[in-house]
Amino acid sequence: MDEMKVIEIIKKTLKFSNENIVKGIDDDCAIIKIDENFYLVATTDMMVKKAHIPSILSPYEIGGRILTANVSDIASMGAKPLAFLVSISLSKEEANEKFIKELYSGLDDFSKLYDCPVVGGDTNRGDELILSGTAFGITDNPIYRRGKVGDDICVTNDLGRVYCALTLYYMLKENKISYKEFERLCQKYPKIIEKLRKPIARIKEGLLMNKLINGCCDISDGLGKEITYFKNFEIYSDRIFKLIPEDVIEFCDAFNLNPIKVALNSGEEFELLFTTSKFNKVKDSLKGYSKIYKIGKIIEDGQFIDGEEFYGGGYIHKW
Amino acid sequence: MDEMKVIEIIKKTLKFSNENIVKGIDDDCAIIKIDENFYLVATTDMMVKKAHIPSILSPYEIGGRILTANVSDIASMGAKPLAFLVSISLSKEEANEKFIKELYSGLDDFSKLYDCPVVGGDTNRGDELILSGTAFGITDNPIYRRGKVGDDICVTNDLGRVYCALTLYYMLKENKISYKEFERLCQKYPKIIEKLRKPIARIKEGLLMNKLINGCCDISDGLGKEITYFKNFEIYSDRIFKLIPEDVIEFCDAFNLNPIKVALNSGEEFELLFTTSKFNKVKDSLKGYSKIYKIGKIIEDGQFIDGEEFYGGGYIHKW
Structure with missing residues (x-):
């Protein structure tokens, strides 16, 4: 089973929506209409150590990268980042002060760069390092993945x-x-x-x-x-x-x-x-x-x- | 190192904020002020199989639970849930159609119950089942963890x-x-x-x-x-x-x-x-x-x- 198949099953199974949801899991971000000129966009991106994180990256760089990967989806909607939440599962290897400090320093510096504060999170123990981030932003004009003939x-x-x-x-x-x-x-x-x-x-x-x-x-x-x-x-x-x-x-x-x-x-x-x-x-x-x-x-x-x-x-x- | 120590290091390391952020990582939810009468609240909760998920729970129940754990934080702010995003890391054991369908059926049914559509996510392969959810909601009056003398x-x-x-x-x-x-x-x-x-x-x-x-x-x-x-x-x-x-x-x-x-x-x-x-x-x-x-x-x-x-x-x- 590949990721495309997993996503296909998920899309078929998730049926419920409501009038606020302009766009669900099909674009870089979900789009939620607050009013005619105000849309909330949101995206989530998970990094699993073995699959996504080259071992040459420092903890600082990993922190920067999880934020960048998420706010990049906000950028692609033409939206302004509002805030970021990040949950983390640490294995014994990473559960030390040095690693955590460096990781969150990377997050902090990049949150400043993007004016997108880290406002919440959850910490857990697990078998391997996993970071799961969610960024959200606001815009009066969300940009979709599309083009007009001649563009x-x-x-x-x-x-x-x-x-x-x-x-x-x-x-x-x-x-x-x-x-x-x-x-x-x-x-x-x-x-x-x-x-x-x-x-x-x-x-x-x-x-x-x-x-x-x-x-x-x-x-x-x-x-x-x-x-x-x-x-x-x-x-x-x-x-x-x-x-x-x-x-x-x-x-x-x-x-x-x-x-x-x-x-x-x-x-x-x-x-x-x-x-x-x-x-x-x-x-x-x-x-x-x-x-x-x-x-x-x-x-x-x-x-x-x-x-x-x-x-x-x-x-x-x-x- | 225990979770309290990890959170203490994280709090010390994350310094950046801006004028939109009313409350960061100290309450059930982060609170972001949009205007005087409009606040966005957001929360994230991660479930790691070994640590958090009793093996007697069915995939359907796991799906319901990750949503409930997140929107419960929205409830505690007195806010209305708006939408939910969920990232998932599947081990080989769970990467099959039956498991995924049941899990997301649980998510779908509970999203209907709470009027909180699942609008996005990310799927990954990992060593163990991990679910990371983020819920957000809106309110004109966010409720904090506090009380007045005599209450x-x-x-x-x-x-x-x-x-x-x-x-x-x-x-x-x-x-x-x-x-x-x-x-x-x-x-x-x-x-x-x-x-x-x-x-x-x-x-x-x-x-x-x-x-x-x-x-x-x-x-x-x-x-x-x-x-x-x-x-x-x-x-x-x-x-x-x-x-x-x-x-x-x-x-x-x-x-x-x-x-x-x-x-x-x-x-x-x-x-x-x-x-x-x-x-x-x-x-x-x-x-x-x-x-x-x-x-x-x-x-x-x-x-x-x-x-x-x-x-x-x-x-x-x-x-």
Whole structure:
């Protein structure tokens, strides 16, 4: 049984809703209507140590990451974060003052960065480290995962570094490189490892472009998956290429990776993928915060890359 | 290191807040001010299988329980539940259609009961079953854990059954009784086992008495602990005795337990413990929903039971 099947069963089983709920489990956030101009958005994200937390991350970085992963969903709704709650299950290994202090220092610093206070939580003992966060935010105009025909499809900043960082991490984990070599490579590609260690949610960007865009989602599972939420699109690899920073190109050369594949598969980037008919206005509004790049357009029907059918994950795996 | 120490470290480490946050991690819920007459309350509660979930509970009952444990904190604020998010970590044992369906059926039925839709979640694989829920609600008048000098201290309905049910469960788990004997005792004390299996959060009660009470908390850790949140009080065991239903008295006789100790230590009852100067009005307002009982008063200074010093947990353990 895979996660898709589990979610399918859950969706079928959960039947109850009421008039307040604009959107349930289908978007980055749930949307609850308070009144015509006031929506509450909420999201939850759980991190299980074995499955989600590279062992090279420090407790401080883990704290920052659980907050970033959650508020990034708030950013993708174009909403303002309001507060964050986090429950934690600690195994014996982590139940010490040093670990807890560092973890919550990371949470505290990032909550300041996002103006999103940590207001509650629950602590438990368990077999492994698990963090479960819930962020909520407010907006007068929640942005969905969608686009209008003719809209430009755009991405903020850059893609690919997290994939490269995880490639390095797995080489270390599978003993393909020594720890010394890993450290040398981290020093050689500092921005690559930095984006794994301290990703940033694009809160300000989401707020600044709220009235200028038609749809948005955050890139947590990789562009190749997120783009399919827009349903009908054409994208171009030469445009995606412009999103890929120089160090990722270098890294791909050195380790024989296809940079377009890397950009399509790089998850937990927390950049925003959005649709707009006002590219220049968005560009101006984000000046000083983030660069943006067009990678394609929303079309009437079909999913294409470079004029050929886009197979999503399947397409990606063909590389 | 115990949970109190962990929470102390967390509180010290989390420094950032802002003007929206009326109350952080110190009450049943966090309170966020939206405007003068509109507060958002939010709470999170995590259940780890080994630590929190008696193995006699069915998946359906586990689903109901995680929702009840969370919305009970909303009830204690006198707020109306708005929505619920739940993240889940499944081990191989639970990752099957039957388990997931039953679990989420429990969630769905109880979300209907509380008019609190499940709007989001996250699913993960882990070493053991973990459920992490977050409920939020709204109110124009959040009720804190407090009381005014002279207030009556009151409790809804009854206390003691959950303690008895867990006593039975541990007798089974420690092989002191056979499963057959366990089943016989469950049939003999149906309401005792029922309150462990299907506890109910007192949402309607919290809403109905919102303007009539001065303080409130829900009884999740036992009256003996919750009462200390009111700081200065005198309570009386003959009054607490009136809260104890006939079947608990019988059970205590049969198994040589002190019923007052049972009432003070019975957790996850989800009854409301509240302070008021308008006992009769509260009583009238709850007619048809819940009975209420006075157990003592808020005083100037000190904590007393039957005129003697109340040692909280320590006192309780002396029984």
